[in-house]
Amino acid sequence: MKVAKKILKAVLAVLLVLVFLLAGLLVWLTIVEYRPEDTADIQIKALEGEAKSLAVGDSINISTWNIGYGALGNNADFFMDGGKMVYSADEERVQANLNAIVSEVKAQNPDIVLFQEIDIDSDRSYHTNEPLLFENLGFNNSAFANNFKVEYAPIPVPPMGKIDSGLATFSKYPSSSATRLQLPNPFSWPIRTFNLKRCLLITRIPVEGGKELVIVNLHLEAFDDGEGKVLQAQMLMDVFREETAKGNYVIAGGDFNQRFSNTENKYQVYPKQWQPAFMDVSSFENDFQFLMDPNVASCRSLYKPLVGNEDVLQYYIIDGFIISKNIRVDSYEVKDLGFVNSDHNPQVLKVTLQ
DSSP states (O other): OHHHHHHHHHHHHHHHHHHHHHHHHHHHHHHTOOOOOSEEEOOOEEOSSOOOOOBTTOEEEEEEEEOGGGTOSTTOOOGGGTOSOSSOSOHHHHHHHHHHHHHHHHHHOOSEEEEEEEESSOGGGTTOOGGGGGTTSSOSEEEEEEEEEEEEEOOTTTTOEEEEEEEEEEESSOOSEEEEEEOOOOOOTTGGGGSOOOEEEEEEEEOBTSOEEEEEEEEOOOSSOSHHHHHHHHHHHHHHHHHHHTTOEEEEEEEOSEEETTSOOOSOOOTTSOOOEEEOOTTTTTTEEEEOOTTSOSEEOOSSOSTTOTTTSOEEOOEEEEEETTEEEEEEEEOOOTTSSOSBOOEEEEEEEO
16 A cells, blocks of 8 residues: 555656646747737848849749748658647758759749748758858848747657748849738647747848838748638738738739639649648739649658558648739749659749839
8 A cells, every 4th residue: 555655656746746847838839939020021131143133024934832841852741730840851852952953043044933841940941040141142132031930849758859841032133121911820729839820021132113022921820720821821811802902013922821712733632641722813803813723743741651551541732822903923833853852843934023
């Protein structure tokens, strides 16, 4: 009987210590939680590339790419998609992925490029300051906005640790301003303390004659119950209405984590794997242009590594552009790179200001 009591006391003591440690962790996470303002000015970083002028009638080459922070290549799965990995690449593979991504962007030679899931100081990418890798590709300026900034993400096991990541926009045209616009956050405490704080990165480029080209870089919600997706899409449409009412040119590009209703899905559906939401664009098509390519998958599931599982993975159409009607679309394609260095393919767009 005495032995049983001693064992019970020991178990209770261990449980109390664990509860104390968990409570302490939650208090600390709450204290250091990233709490961005609803609207914040973002510093524009001057680069060495020559500034290009922009006028009505000019053509612009734009690309957008979720680069998976350099760690989501064809070897990777990821726990949020039902996979097993937390750290999905060693440091050597991260550098190889990033080098290949830089080479592809250099070959595309865009005037403007929008990156999502680009890290500046994260455990998962071995604290590589990834925007620095793109600064010598002829761009005139860049802007970065955090949408995932946590001192320590305690889940899963092993934990994700420190994450400092976000959106980056590079431009060969001088940018007059950049703004971080906080999107509605569907998560509450304590999950909120170590989750994404998604945003729009809005960059303004003067157009000769007094108008502006408004570039919106985005990465919308993926893992909520649906309410956050709707509210975030509504805010995005509000930005479009406000800017087009001024006569400005507007292009939003990135990872929508949703498929536009005007785009068919030709890929087999695997219900056990993550499925994207459906963005009904029918009420906006008279005012704006919604571009997604149904013929080339823009993203692949991280349920399993790609290598050896090509025929059993879910493929998605979730990346694309929304464009105001005063812009002519000259060409649009998804570059099929086989998901070797990222779980997303880059989107390449050529437009002309009318």
